Amino acid sequence: MRGRIYFRHEIDRNPEVSEAGTINACVTMVTMDEPVRTFPITWLADYVMEDEGFSSREDINDLLMKEGFPLEPDLFMLTEIARKGIIEVTSSRDYSPEYALFLNLTFRDGISLDEIVEDDDTNIYIPYYCIPFRPASELAVRSLTKNIYYKTSSIVGDKCIICLEEFKEGARIVTLPCGHEFDDKCIVDWFATSHFCPLCRFEFPT
Structure with missing residues (x-):
């Protein structure tokens, strides 16, 4: 599988009380042979920023495997990219633990987005809670x-x-x-x- 990751983020500096101090991720898997799968994950910012809280890509791999995502070798490489992206964002000057951080992680194989859109049999549903941007x-x-x-x-x-x-x-x-x-x-x-x-x-x- 020729994998690719799309990583997007947005920082809310004036979040709702319920979202302050959280990292909210929307993870989507797109492949040619399986239905598109999307699910939300919420972490406490303090946990992610601890040295041992989010120290390896296995943290992401475990979450994906619990959802039944096919973690092939290429995808293991992509989760390492995702982990580094999250660490980079939470370590930046723009971010503070009291903010709300929204992440959109899309893992997909070599198909193009045009192929997905043109396929009438493919129904991509992304819940509203996964699009906070x-x-x-x-x-x-x-x-x-x-x-x-x-x-x-x-x-x-x-x-x-x-x-x-x-x-x-x-x-x-x-x-x-x-x-x-x-x-x-x-x-x-x-x-x-x-x-x-x-x-x-x-x-x-x-």
Whole structure:
């Protein structure tokens, strides 16, 4: 299985009392042979930030296995990426344990999102509690600056931080006002559930 992970997060600095101090994750598995499965996980921030509370990818693997997710070798590698992403967010200056953190983790094999959408037999249902993010306004998304990518050297090229793949020669990329660049489709999909730059948290209108 050729796996891929999409990792999105949003920090609520003024959360509801019931959500303060929590990390709320929506985990989705998309494969060609199985129905799409989605489930929520909630951790206490203090537990995740403890040295022994979330110290290995086995913490995520155990949660996924309890839900019956097929943890093949490629997926074990992806859960390590997810773990590092969570640790990076909770260790950043933008985050504090009294905030509410919302995560969207999507594990999928090599199929494209277009294939999923075009398959009438595939019913992707994501519960409302798994989409706490506010999308960017349609006007803001339509106004994004788009360019054609040309590689300038023979060394490893730039990559889109969302899909973690290198930009392809001649591909269309988007440059945000903050200067960060992303694959066109990736950033449009991102802004469907978030109004912040994935890297620097530059805020877009909602």
